[in-house]
Amino acid sequence: MTKGLLxxxxxxxxxxxxxxxxxxxxxxxxxxxxxxxVRTTERDGYEAVQLGFLDKKRPTAGQARSTHSQARxxxxxxxxxKLGSKRAKARSEAGQEAVAKAECEPKRFVREFRGPAGDFxxxxxxxxxxxxxxxxxxxxxxxxxxxxxxxxxxxxxxxDITGTSKGRGFSGVMKRHxxxxxxxxxxxxKVHRHAGGTGMSAYPSRLFKGKRMAGQYGNEKSTMRNxxxxxxxxxxxxxxxxxxVPGPNGGFVIVRETNKV
Amino acid sequence: MSQQIIGLxxxxxxxxxxxxxxxxxxxxxHTKILEGEKERIQVFSGTVIARSGxxxxxxxxxxRIVASQGVERKFPVHSPRIExxxxxxxxxxxxxxxxxxxxxxxxAVRLKERRRV
Numbered sequence: 001m002t003k004g005l006l007x008x009x010x011x012x013x014x015x016x017x018x019x020x021x022x023x024x025x026x027x028x029x030x031x032x033x034x035x036x037x038v039r040t041t042e043r044d045g046y047e048a049v050q051l052g053f054l055d056k057k058r059p060t061a062g063q064a065r066s067t068h069s070q071a072r073x074x075x076x077x078x079x080x081x082k083l084g085s086k087r088a089k090a091r092s093e094a095g096q097e098a099v100a101k102a103e104c105e106p107k108r109f110v111r112e113f114r115g116p117a118g119d120f121x122x123x124x125x126x127x128x129x130x131x132x133x134x135x136x137x138x139x140x141x142x143x144x145x146x147x148x149x150x151x152x153x154x155x156x157x158x159x160d161i162t163g164t165s166k167g168r169g170f171s172g173v174m175k176r177h178x179x180x181x182x183x184x185x186x187x188x189x190k191v192h193r194h195a196g197g198t199g200m201s202a203y204p205s206r207l208f209k210g211k212r213m214a215g216q217y218g219n220e221k222s223t224m225r226n227x228x229x230x231x232x233x234x235x236x237x238x239x240x241x242x243x244x245v246p247g248p249n250g251g252f253v254i255v256r257e258t259n260k261v
Numbered sequence: 262m263s264q265q266i267i268g269l270x271x272x273x274x275x276x277x278x279x280x281x282x283x284x285x286x287x288x289x290x291h292t293k294i295l296e297g298e299k300e301r302i303q304v305f306s307g308t309v310i311a312r313s314g315x316x317x318x319x320x321x322x323x324x325r326i327v328a329s330q331g332v333e334r335k336f337p338v339h340s341p342r343i344e345x346x347x348x349x350x351x352x353x354x355x356x357x358x359x360x361x362x363x364x365x366x367x368x369a370v371r372l373k374e375r376r377r378v
Contacts, residue, residue, distance in 0.1 A: 010263045014317055015274045020293070020341040027270050236269055249263060 003119040003152055004256035005030040006053035006109050007239070009163065011249045015230070015240070025230050025240040028161075030255050032237065033148045034104045036079060038117045048114045051148065052079070052107025053252070071106035079104050100144040109252045117142045124151045127235070150237050153229070153257065159239075160225045162254040163247035167219030176217040222246035226260045271316040276339050280346040282321075284309055285354035285372055290323060290336055291344040302344055305334055308352075308372070310359040312338075324362060326370070331363060351375045 007030030014022050037050040056071040077083045081101040092098060113119070120142030126135045140146055153159070173179040173195045182188045182196065199207050228242040245253060282288055289306045307325030310333070314320050319338040324331060336343060352372035362370055 010266045013267050013271055015270065016317070016339070016341055022337065022340070025270075027267060029266060233270070236266070238266065238270065240270065 002113055002115050002256050002259060004051075004113050004159075004254060005148060005150065005152060005239075006033050006051050006111055007031065007253050007255055008054070009245055009247055009249055009251050009253050010238075012244065017230075023230055024243060026243065026245040028239045028241065028245065028253060028255060029237060030153070030239045031147075031149045034079075034102050034107065035117075035120065035142060035144050035146050035148065036102045036107065036110060037112075038100075038142075038144055039112065046114065047116050048112040049117050049120050049142065050110060050112045052102070052104075052110045054108040055105040056108045058106075075106040079106050102145040104145065111254055113256070120146075120148055120152065122152050122154075124154065124234075149234070150232055150239060151234050153239065153255070154232060154234070156229055156257050158226050158228050158258045158260075159241065160223055160256045160258045160260070161227050161241065161245050162221060162223045162256070163245060163251055165218045165220055165222040165246045166248050168217040170215060171217035172214045173212065176214060177212045179212075226258050268316070274317045274339060279338060280343075282309055282346055282348050283351065284312065284357055285352035285359060285375075286348050287350040287352070288323060289347040289349060290334075291346070292336070293342050293344055306349070307332075307334075308359070308362070310362055312357070324359075329366075 007028045010027040010029050012024065012026050014024050017023050031053070033051040033053050035049060036052045039046055039048040039050065041047055056075065057069055059067075059070045073083070077085060079102045081088070081098060081103070088098065121140065122142075123137050123139045125137045128135055140148065140152075142148070168175065172193050174181050174193050179195050181193045182191055184192060195213065198211055198213070224243075224245060227245070229239060230242050231240040232238075233240070239255060247253060286309050287306070288309055289304050292303050292305065293300055294303050295301075305323060305325070307323040309321055310324045311322040312319070313322075317337070317339050320335050321338055322333055322335045324333045326332070351374070353375045354372060359372075
């Protein structure tokens with residue numbers, strides 16, 4: 001159903017298209033991602049592919065407690081079968097087949113893409129290293145442990161991009177909901193950036209649900225749909241998309257083939 | 262790291278030999294413009310009063326007086342639409358932005374010429 005990649009927003013710049021028109025682009029460093037798990041209907045009740053992006057730090061030797069940014073034992077066990085556990089031992093003794101593991105470093109950013117593993121099967125012909133070389137086409141199977149690069153999205157015209165928007169903290173109604181505020185003079189006293197009335201009187205004697213007020217703004221999941229792909233740079237693993245993308249530079253993003261028609 | 266990646270992206274969009282000119286130069290900017298189907302070259306001549314930005318985002322501002330009305334136009338340095346930039350005359354200037362020219366009219370706009378060696 002959907003093929004996608006995990007990535008990181010690098011920043012914005014501008015490039016020129018063939019006719020010399022400036023195109024504003026966001027550079028996204030997408031992939032390489034490892035397939036950590038393949039969810040199946042028989043085992044998990046749904047189909048999905050779990051990808052991981054960027055290596056997570058290992059705990060330093062001799063450190064009493066690992067910090068949040070370091071991989072826990074559970075996270076290491078998620079990607080390798082070598083760690084072993086009592087449960088794994090008991091299962092192998094009972095003759096159960098072990099679950100496939102990616103055998104890679106623990107990953108910092110892990111997300112699932114709903115849909116069959118077939119979405120992540122693709123092949124490409126690498127650039128010849130030398131003149132006259134004819135490299136064979138490389139097949140990526142999408143099985144657990146395989147590495148997915150930006151070539152997966154070759155030929156995709158537009159994508160959906162999900163990120164976490166920049167956090168603005170507890171913001172007033174003018175910033176958060178684009179209210180107009182109140183006048184600078186004519187008797188307005190200390191409420192220039194406030195909302196006006198929020199409701200009626202004795203009836204209904206309450207606020208209606210969903211009344212727009214001040215509160216936490218930003219730092220929430222945000223998706224830009226149908227963003228045009230300007231260029232895919234397979235050599236450097238970059239996607240250039242038209243316009244802005246939610247979140248700060250360096251923020252993690254999910255890039256999916258668009259589901260909007 | 263991120264700046265290096267941005268540099269990689271911009272590399273292909275930079276001119277291999279960027280036009281050479283300085284602040285205070287009198288220049289002729291030759292731009293390609295599309296008129297319907299036909300492409301035509303338009304020349305805008307004036308004084309370079311500012312340069313801003315870096316990489317593909319680098320821009321420069323040219324100021325001239327048209328019918329006693331100041332006109333400023335901002336061009337991207339690396340745009341393929343800019344055919345060439347001819348330097349007609351260089352001037353002695355002591356700052357990077359010549360915004361003070363905006364407040365001047367008539368003879369006061371003149372800049373002292375700098376002879377190239």
